[in-house]
Amino acid sequence: MKNIIIASTSTIHGGEPLDYLLDELQIFFKDTSEVLFIPYARPSGISHEEYTAKVNVAFQKIDKNVVGIHEFDNPKEAIRDAKGIFTGGGNTFVLVNQLYKNDLIDTIKTVVKNGTPYLGTSAGSNICGLTINTTNDMPIVYPPSFKTFGFVPFNINPHYLDPDPTSKHMGETRETRIKEFHKFNTQPVVGIREGSWLAVRGDKIVLKGALDARIFEYDKSPYEVKTETELSHLK
Amino acid sequence: MKNIIIASTSTIHGGEPLDYLLDELQIFFKDTSEVLFIPYARPSGISHEEYTAKVNVAFQKIDKNVVGIHEFDNPKEAIRDAKGIFTGGGNTFVLVNQLYKNDLIDTIKTVVKNGTPYLGTSAGSNICGLTINTTNDMPIVYPPSFKTFGFVPFNINPHYLDPDPTSKHMGETRETRIKEFHKFNTQPVVGIREGSWLAVRGDKIVLKGALDARIFEYDKSPYEVKTETELSHLK
Known part of the structure; x- marks a missing residue:
């Protein structure tokens, strides 16, 4: 049965990496003392080693050890043997490119x-x-495809950001961008604000954390859902 | 001889489309009364017809007529016959996808x-x-390649935006993103602020408009250049 946490961000403003999620992660990874980390997204371009070391600091607080997938000769085998997997943030294109490459x-x-x-x-x-x-x-890199896992039957927009009414900048707001997406694609998009996450257990998908999420469905006006809302029907 | 204007934005805050550039465009397009418009980037997903009509309103102010490339049966011929070309803003991926498709x-x-x-x-x-x-x-779409015209031997970052020191949002700043780009690519990037543009005449490239630009070179600290600075050496 699928058991997944899809979080908007690793770090909330003023906090340490994963701090706001650690209680949750203690339960989530209760059956393993070791988590396989995928550092491919390389935030600020840091190396796989540096990134893994940083994440290890966070996981030590709940007595878990982190091993980086780059430490294994056979990354497929590392995935198959893992009792828990964490893929961190950074650049999505760099991440996807490396996942396809391997x-x-x-x-x-x-x-x-x-x-x-x-x-x-x-x-x-x-x-x-x-x-x-x-x-x-x-x-910043061109991956062989934009298609990914599809653990949920929609798209994710992490770090969801509301339009700033005081901005004088003429670039598109996040909402405008997602509306443009729906001129060319039909799947829903879930905008998850920093500090919230989706908990997936089997076919059940529930919004968790302190903040509402914003849902964009094809040919509908965007709408807000409260935390603890079930999103299992969304597709 | 190349004769190109590379502008950060079509519209500056509080203004009408192209208003701030019209004096310049009157000279730039002096040898033609008709401009071929490429509306493929479809801002907010609007149709080619709607987009071309909007742009026509702006160009009428300098007595130029705008025709959309979508009005021609043979778009290649339209390009070859054109005495002036304008490609408007919107979504870069949608634009590039359509350019490759045709x-x-x-x-x-x-x-x-x-x-x-x-x-x-x-x-x-x-x-x-x-x-x-x-x-x-x-x-929002997956184009067959990220490679484009290369009229200048570097990359452009339009709508360049300085980091906001008051922001509590954990997404990357523009500067961080461009630094990440340089972990995987070596060409310079010119960040052009809204209201400025590059004027290219043959091999000469000059920054124009009211604002400084920010230059990112591989393995160097980013730096500012004043308007009227020549950037012909940059590569």
Whole structure:
């Protein structure tokens, strides 16, 4: 049975990485003392080693050890053997490119569908949706495809940001961008604000955390849903 | 001889489309009363017809007529016959996808290198660089390549936006994104603020407009350049 946390961000303003989620993660990863980390999204371009070391600091607080997938000769085997997986944030294009390069998309899909707990934050959450067509990231590399895991039957927009009515900047608001997405695509998009997450258990999808989420469905006006709302029907 | 305007935005805050550029455009398009418009970027997903009509309103102010490339049975021929070309803003991925679909990249490269005046704003400016890897847009469609015209030997970041020191949002700043770009790519990036543009005449590239631009070179600290600075050496 699928068991997934799809979080908007790893870090909320003023906090330490994963701090706001640690209580949840203690339960989520209760059956393992070791979590396999996928550092491919390389925030600010840092190396896989540096990124893994940072994440280890956070997980030590709940007595979990983190091993980076780059430490294994055979990354597919590492995925198959893992008792828990975490994909961190950074650049979604860099992440997806590396996942395709190492031919890991199908392997991760299979183990997560079979029950390996999967935590994603930011870029690591984007890839839980059908495609990365609603990422906020700059396309600094060209991946072979925008298609991703499809653990949920819609797209994710992490770090969802409301329009700033005082802005004089002429770039598009997040809402405008997602509306443009729906001129070319029909799947729903869930905008998750920083500090909230989706909890997926089997076919049940529930919004968790302190904040409302914003839902964009094709040919409908966007609407807000409260925390604890079930989104299992959305597709 | 190349004759190109690469503008950050079509519209500055509180203004009408192209207003701030009209004096310049009167000179730029002096040899033609008709401008061929490429509406493929479809801002907010509007149709090619609607977009062309809007742009026509702006160009009527300087007594130019605008025809949309979608009105022609043979878009390549339309490019070859044009005495002036304007590619407007919207979504860069949608724009590039359509240019590839209609096999227009090489045709436009050829006519512009041979002297047809080309104006780009926003997405239409992004494609003047080597690639669209530094666009700000959401990747709502998957184009066959990120490679574009390369009229200048670097990348463009239009709508360049300085970091907001008061922000509590954890998404990356524009500067962080461009630094990440340089972990995977080596060409310079020119961040053009809204209201400024690059004027290209042959091999000479000059920053124009009221605002400084921000230059990002591989393995160097970013720096500011004043208006009227020549950027012809940058590559």
